Amino acid sequence: MTGGGVLEGTGFDVKRIREQFPALDQSVHGRPLVYFDNAATTHKPQRVIDAVSRHDSTDNANVHRGVHTLSQRATDAYERARQRVASFLNTERASEVVFTRGTTEAINLVANAYGGTALERGDEILITGMEHHSNIVPWQQVAKRTGATLQVAPVADDGSLDLGAFEDLVTEDTRIAAFSHVSNALGTVNPVKELTRLAKEEDAAVLVDGAQAVPHLEVDVQAIGCDFYAFSGHKVYGPTGIGALYGRYGRLERMDPYQGGGEMIRSVAFDETRFADPPQRFEAGTPNITGSVGLGEALTFLGEVGQRKVKAHEDRVLDVATDRLSGLDGVRLIGTAPEKASVVSFVLEGVHPHDVGTILDRKGVAIRAGHHCAQPLMERFDVPATCRASFAMYNRVSEVDALVEGITEAVNLFA
Amino acid sequence: MDATDLYQEVILDHTKSPRNFERVEGADRDAHGDNPLCGDTLTVYVRTNGDTIEEIGFQAEGCAISKASGSVMTETVEGKSIEEARALVEVFRDLVRGERDQDLGVAELGDLAVFEGVKKFPTRVKCATLAWHTLLAALEDRDEVVTTEA
Numbered sequence A: 001m002t003g004g005g006v007l008e009g010t011g012f013d014v015k016r017i018r019e020q021f022p023a024l025d026q027s028v029h030g031r032p033l034v035y036f037d038n039a040a041t042t043h044k045p046q047r048v049i050d051a052v053s054r055h056d057s058t059d060n061a062n063v064h065r066g067v068h069t070l071s072q073r074a075t076d077a078y079e080r081a082r083q084r085v086a087s088f089l090n091t092e093r094a095s096e097v098v099f100t101r102g103t104t105e106a107i108n109l110v111a112n113a114y115g116g117t118a119l120e121r122g123d124e125i126l127i128t129g130m131e132h133h134s135n136i137v138p139w140q141q142v143a144k145r146t147g148a149t150l151q152v153a154p155v156a157d158d159g160s161l162d163l164g165a166f167e168d169l170v171t172e173d174t175r176i177a178a179f180s181h182v183s184n185a186l187g188t189v190n191p192v193k194e195l196t197r198l199a200k201e202e203d204a205a206v207l208v209d210g211a212q213a214v215p216h217l218e219v220d221v222q223a224i225g226c227d228f229y230a231f232s233g234h235k236v237y238g239p240t241g242i243g244a245l246y247g248r249y250g251r252l253e254r255m256d257p258y259q260g261g262g263e264m265i266r267s268v269a270f271d272e273t274r275f276a277d278p279p280q281r282f283e284a285g286t287p288n289i290t291g292s293v294g295l296g297e298a299l300t301f302l303g304e305v306g307q308r309k310v311k312a313h314e315d316r317v318l319d320v321a322t323d324r325l326s327g328l329d330g331v332r333l334i335g336t337a338p339e340k341a342s343v344v345s346f347v348l349e350g351v352h353p354h355d356v357g358t359i360l361d362r363k364g365v366a367i368r369a370g371h372h373c374a375q376p377l378m379e380r381f382d383v384p385a386t387c388r389a390s391f392a393m394y395n396r397v398s399e400v401d402a403l404v405e406g407i408t409e410a411v412n413l414f415a
Numbered sequence B: 001m002d003a004t005d006l007y008q009e010v011i012l013d014h015t016k017s018p019r020n021f022e023r024v025e026g027a028d029r030d031a032h033g034d035n036p037l038c039g040d041t042l043t044v045y046v047r048t049n050g051d052t053i054e055e056i057g058f059q060a061e062g063c064a065i066s067k068a069s070g071s072v073m074t075e076t077v078e079g080k081s082i083e084e085a086r087a088l089v090e091v092f093r094d095l096v097r098g099e100r101d102q103d104l105g106v107a108e109l110g111d112l113a114v115f116e117g118v119k120k121f122p123t124r125v126k127c128a129t130l131a132w133h134t135l136l137a138a139l140e141d142r143d144e145v146v147t148t149e150a
C-alpha cells in the first residue's frame, strides 16, 4: 500500500478522505466541527460540487427535447447518471431506474401508481414498527383510499425486527410489503433478502426503503429479489432534491403514471394520451438534471473509495462510540441489534435530548435530537425522542471524544 | 459562548423542581400547546377571579428550557391581572428573541431575565415561548391546540 498516512492494516486513510470534503474544514462555536448527523444528510466531496458546477457551466440544456448539441450533452449526462445508479444497485437494465426527488417521492410514487390500482378492500399492506414516516404515511393514505388495511410487524427490545411475527403477518391477503433496509433511528440492518422471500411466498410486491442502506452497504436489488428499492442522493454524498426508485421492469410496465405532464408521454391528443415506456412514464416534467449528475458522481466516488472499506471503517467508529457510551452512567442505548450500520441512538436519564443536542452543538458536535420521523418507534421504546449520532466515511474514531465530553457535561449539569 | 450561558442556575433549578407543576383545582381556563419540531407538550391551567389570575399551574413533557420557562411563568403571573399577564407575554417574547425594550431594567424582569440568554440559541426560542403562547390561548379561551409552528 502506498500514499502518505495510510493506516496500516485498514487501508483506509481518513485524512485523505476528509480533505475532499470542504464542509468539514470549519469551526463551530470555536471548536472543530464534528459532524455526526450523517443519517440526516451527508456532506459532499469537492468532486460532486465540481461535477454539478461543470455541468451547469458547459452542458446546461433540457433533456430529451432538443436536436441541438447542448441538449444532447445534457441528455447524455442524465442517462449516464441513470446508468450509474443502475450498476450501483445492480439492476437488470438501466430503464428500471426512475429518478425522483428522493426516497419520499419514490415511495409515494409506488404507493400511488402501484398501490392505487393493485389494492382492493380487504388487502393488506405490511410494514414494520421501525419505519420512517415516509414509509408509513403514503401507505396509510392509499389504504384509506382503497379500503386496504395496514399491518405492522413489531420490533423486539434490542431494536431488531421480530422475524417470527413478520412471518405470521404475511398472509395471502398481503398485497404489498414495505420495509427499511436500515433503520434511520436505530441503525438496525434488516434481513431484507429473507423478508422479501417471505413476502414473495404469498405473492406480495416488495418495496425496500434503502435511504440509510445505500451509504453503508453494497446493495444488489436482484440478489434481494425486491420489486422496488428507494433511496436519496443527499444521504450518500450527493445533492438534495435527487433520488432514485428501482422498479422491476415487469412491474413498472404495468403501472399507470404517477404524475401527468411533459416527458412522460408518447403522444397527446385531447381525446387520448399515450404514455411513454418506463422510466420516462414516471418522470413527468423537466427532471433534476444537475442533481442526477451530482448523484452519479457521488456514487462513482463511493465506488472508488470502496464500499467494503467504508463499511469496515464506519463499523470501527460505531463500535468505539457504542462501547464508550454504554460505559457512561445515566446513558441508555436504544437499538442494540447484532447487525447495525452507523447509528448510535441514546437517551440520558433526566436530560431531554434537545438539551443534549444544544450542549453538544456548543462543543462543535452535530447530532440529531428528536423523534427522527419515527414517532411510532419512539412510542415503542417509551421515549419522546432520542439523541442520534450517525457516522460517515469521513468520521474519525477520535471524534468520539468530543461526543463523550459533551454527554458527560450534560449529565453533570442536570445531575 | 458556552452552553452554561443558556443553562443558568435559575433555569436548572426550575427545570429540576418546577413550581406549580400540577393541575389547578377548579380551573376555569386551560389550554394545550405543543412544539411539533421537538415534541414538547405543555398544558396550562388557570383559575381566575374576576380579572385576576388567582391560581395557575402547568404540566409539561419536554426539554429543560420549556419546563423552566413554564415554571418561572407561573410564578411571575400568579396574582397578576389578565391584562398584565398578556403584556408580559409580549415582554417575554421580545426578550428571548433579542428584542428587549431597553427601557426595561433587569430588576423589573425578575427571574424572567435569566431567559435573555436564549436569544443566542435561536433553535431554542420556541422551547422558551411555548408556555407563554399556551398561557395566552388559555386567557383568550381558545380551544385549538397551540403550536409554535403557526
Ligand SMILES: Cc1ncc(COP(=O)(O)O)c(C=O)c1O
Binding pocket: A039, A040, A101, A102, A103, A104, A105, A132, A134, A135, A180, A182, A183, A184, A209, A211, A212, A232, A373
Ligand atoms: C429510512 C428513511 N427513509 C426515508 C427517508 C426520507 O428521505 P428523504 O427525506 O430524502 O426523501 C429517510 C430520511 O430521513 C430515512 O432515513
